[in-house]
Amino acid sequence: MxxxxxxxxxxxxxxxxxxxxxxxxxxxxxxxxxxxxxxxxxxxxxxxxxxxxxxxxxxxxxxxxxxxxxxxxxxxxxxxxxxxxxxxRMNAVKVSEDKKTVTIQGGALWGDVYIEADKQGVAVVGGNTWFVGVGGYLTGGGYSSLSGEYGLAIDNLLSAEVVLADGRVVRCSENEEPDLFWAIRGGGNQFGVVTEFVVKAHPGIESALVGALAYPATELDNVLEVVKNFLDKQGSNAWLNIGFLRMPPHYKPCIMLIPTIYGDQAAATASIQSFHTEITPIFGQTGFVAGSNAIAHGGDAFLLNAPPRSSIGGAYFGEFRIDVAREIFSDWMKFTAEEGFKESLVMFEFAKRGKVDSVPLSATAFPVRDPHWFMASAARYHDPSLDKSAKDWVAKITSYAKDKNEESTGKRLCTPTNWAQGPDYETLEEVFGENLLRLRKVKAKYDQKKVWRRGWVIEPL
Ligand SMILES: Cc1cc2nc3c(=O)[nH]c(=O)nc-3n(C[C@H](O)[C@H](O)[C@H](O)COP(=O)(O)OP(=O)(O)OC[C@H]3O[C@@H](n4cnc5c(N)ncnc54)[C@H](O)[C@@H]3O)c2cc1C
Missing domain, CATH: 3.30.43.10 (Uridine Diphospho-n-acetylenolpyruvylglucosamine Reductase, domain 2)
Known part of the structure; x- marks a missing residue:
């Protein structure tokens, strides 16, 4: 040896x-x-x-x-x-001199990117949390609070450098190795090690309204109604997250609204006025920040104190149904009343639709281009003996949301790799959908021997 x-x-x-x-x-x-x-x-x-x-x-x-x-x-x-x-250790970030592109090494965290982007006065479509890795996030699609304005992160990817299974280092883009470029935009870790991403730069973030407002569980119906009205008027600059969570130290259930609204401050404040006037938060703090890095640290108090174990799964939906959200809330209440799971949460993420779904399904390997939003559930816990119960609950609640979406829209939407639990829980068809066939052909071209076989392993065709 x-x-x-x-x-x-x-x-x-x-x-x-x-x-x-x-x-x-x-x-x-x-x-x-x-x-x-x-x-x-x-x-x-x-x-x-x-x-x-x-x-x-x-x-x-x-x-x-x-x-x-x-x-x-x-x-x-x-x-x-x-x-x-x-x-x-390959986490360098460089903004081009003309400020039109940002080159990011494959091991960077979004925080690394934002620090440099803020310094240079540009913004990129990236993760909402600083410690999320660029590599997994981008090869899995990538939703951002800027997605309403600019689409998925992969829709802003211009080229990439990839180390293939046979050791060759290649560059891919729409013109070079186009099949590989197509596959790494949603096909996950199945095609090679992406060592560099070149993404579009957008104007820097001069002002964003951020913060959180919490409401008691008894206000659920009113909060959901206010959110529905907000979504009817939502601009492409506005992103909203609804969280179901129990706040320490007493772990009473609450509903949290977490907005990120870019641009004009008076208009941003007016757009969330109903969060204060039509429903009354038990606490609510919003303010304005500049730069992407500050926004990406907004969840620190909650995320960095998380229990050591967590299982995350997601479901995509085409219609925001209050009855479904209410049922999910009630299931989450029961689950988190159990000792061991009280720090678990459910989130619904809403970026303005129109941009992500304007890209044809065949343009990238990403499997969902129907107009959609998504929910993610996270079972968070300490005790290793609860691993299976955690995953099973996530699977149960996300399956329920998928079933209800199918009932309303007639279509079952995929769960792309970034929001799927793992190959024991979602099949290849569920994570890659209609794009699986082409992914299998591209796999045959770049990794016939299946060197890349962690996670959802694509069979070469
Ligand atoms: C707190 C939190 C916040 C999140 N927020 C968002 C969000 O705002 N938007 C969103 O879309 N998703 C979000 N996610 C989901 C996130 O995008 C995925 O978990 C993603 O896979 C994380 O990437 P990573 O590099 O950190 O993960 P890793 O665990 O390192 O990798 C995940 C997968 O990607 C592969 N991979 C990683 N880097 C590379 C590379 N350079 N080349 C090839 N394959 C690679 C790995 O092999 C693995 O299969 C969030 C997750 C968490 C836990």
Whole structure:
């Protein structure tokens, strides 16, 4: 067996004997941790083919996992006994001189991007939370509070650099390796290690209304009605999240409205006036910030104190039904009344529709271009013995939302990889939908031997 230390990898290598092994396999959700044999932290793109060749030269070949920000609550960025390519040291961000594009290395977090983008006075379509990884988020689609204005993050991707299974480093765009470019926009980790993304830059964020307003559970119907009216008038600059959660220390259930509204301050304030006048928050604080990084830190108090384990799943829907939201609320109330799950939550995310669904389904591998919004449920807990109950609840509540959407619209919408739980819970058809057939053909072209086989493994055709 060759020695990994003799290969000339410039980045760091960690094995089970290294003092920092436990930190190297850690993930944001503890249940996603698997015990790899090797963790390679490439410093440059040249390290990656060396790591791939090493893994494939072992007998039997080692499974390879790709890690970006480590935020997905599945174990798709981890491997049991294999080799992890952890991109966290490849996190550079550069805004072009003409301020039209931003080049982001594949291991950056959105916070890294926003710090640089803010400095240069530009904005990009990225995650709403600073610690989410660019790599997983972008290869899975990417919703943003700017999606109403500019579409999905992948709709703003201009080109990418990818290390393929055979070690070749290629650039893809609409004109170069177009099949690969199509596939990495929604096809997840199945085509290679994306080491660089070049995205469109937009005008910087001069002002955004942010904050949160909380209402007691007894106000549910009124809050949902106010939200419905808000959505009727929603501008493309406005994004809204409704959260069902229990606030510490007493864990009384509440409904939280979390708006992000860009642009003119008076108009932004007026657009959420009904959140104060037609319903009365038990607390409500909104204000104005400048720059994307401040917005991406808005959830810190809540997200950074989360329990160590969490399972997240999502469901897409074409119509916002109050009866369905009410039923989900009631199920969430029962689930979170159980000891062990009181920190779990449900969120509905609303970006103005029109932009995301203006892109044809066949333009990228992303599987949902019908006008839609989505909900995400997160079972958050401490006790490892609750892993299965957590996932089962997430599956139950998201299936209910999918069934009800199908009942209303006649169509069952996919759950793209970023909001799906993992291959034990959603099938390939459910995460890739009508685009699966072409994904299988592209897989045959770029990864016939299925070197990339963590998560939803696409069968080459
Ligand atoms: C707190 C929180 C907030 C979130 N907010 C949003 C949001 O606002 N909008 C949204 O759309 N989603 C959001 N998500 C979902 C998020 O987009 C996914 O969990 C995403 O997969 C995270 O990417 P990552 O790089 O951090 O994850 P990882 O766990 O590192 O990776 C996830 C998957 O992507 C693959 N991957 C990662 N990097 C690369 C790469 N460079 N090349 C190839 N494959 C790669 C991994 O192999 C794995 O399969 C959120 C999730 C959390 C936990």
């Amino acid at each position: 060759s020695d990994i230390y003799t290969l000339g990898i410039q980045g760091k290598i960690v094995t089970q004997h290294s003092p920092d092994f436990e930190a190297a396999i850690a993930r944001r959700a503890t249940q996603s941790v698997l015990r790899a044999a090797y963790i390679v932290y490439p410093l440059t793109v040249k390290d990656i083919p060396l790591a791939i060749n090493f893994a494939l030269a072992q007998d039997p070949p080692l499974e390879i996992a790709i890690k970006g920000g480590g935020c997905h609550t599945s174990s798709n960025s981890s491997t049991d006994g294999g080799l992890v390519i952890d991109l966290c």
